[in-house]
Amino acid sequence: MATIPLFPLNTVLFPDGRLPLQVFEVRYLDMVKRCIEEAEEFGVVPLLEGDEVRKPGQQEAIGTVGTLARIVEWSAPMPGLMHITCLGTQRFRLLSAGQTKLGLWVGDIERVEDDMAVPVPGEQQDVANALGSVIRALQQRHVAPDKMPLQPPYRLDESGWVANRWCELLNIETPQKQLLLAQDNPVLRLELVQDMLADAGLLS
Incomplete structure (x- = not known):
């Protein structure tokens, strides 16, 4: 089991998939900077309820299966804005999750084994x-x-x-x-x- 930051999105990242993101919310800017500095991955999970951008009083619901994301490219064209490209690495199951005071989702996860390399029938x-x-x-x-x-x-x-x-x-x-x-x-x-x-x- 591991504890990781989560990024709920209105999409699903699959292993070996590439995902470009525009990051401007404080909760995610801090997370992304830390992941870059420490070469760590974060988890992309499906957002089932709520909006990607945090709103006062908004309730969010997230999926229980996601994919770890490694940042492979990034730029900061201006203060408060980052462009990143992520690569999906490994699936995981979400065992429990909660939000920090800034609204960042953090979860305990269990990694799922990679797909076996099965030939196309x-x-x-x-x-x-x-x-x-x-x-x-x-x-x-x-x-x-x-x-x-x-x-x-x-x-x-x-x-x-x-x-x-x-x-x-x-x-x-x-x-x-x-x-x-x-x-x-x-x-x-x-x-x-x-x-x-x-x-x-x-x-x-």
Whole structure:
């Protein structure tokens, strides 16, 4: 068990995913500066109730599964504003959580083992092929590497990696993404993604 600062967001970070953030609230500026100085990670958890920006009297509710985030790029264009880019590293389960006087969420967590490197089954190969097509289309449009929603190495033969990247790309509700993040079987997560892609008419 470990105690870490938490950053509730209206999105879900998956392992190996990149997340750009604009930070301006005092509670998060202090947290980010400390994480940079001490090379520590913080936890990204889904915000299920409330707004990302703190408001007087606002009640917040957060998810119970999240992903550790490591800051890989940062800049401070002006006082009171930081731009950071985070890399998702490892999933965790939230055992307990509370807020400090400044409103920063802090939680006791239990790390979840990384997905096993399971090959994409033949029945789900169309999901990997479709993701490969997305990557090629972005490359053909000469999208700058730092602007790509998907970062190399492209592990298109790995069930968990393919499923996670689709989970980031698909326009689905935060609670549904949290359920996918909580799914420990990477092949089952990929099957669920396949169903959503098929329903949306995105598979040939």
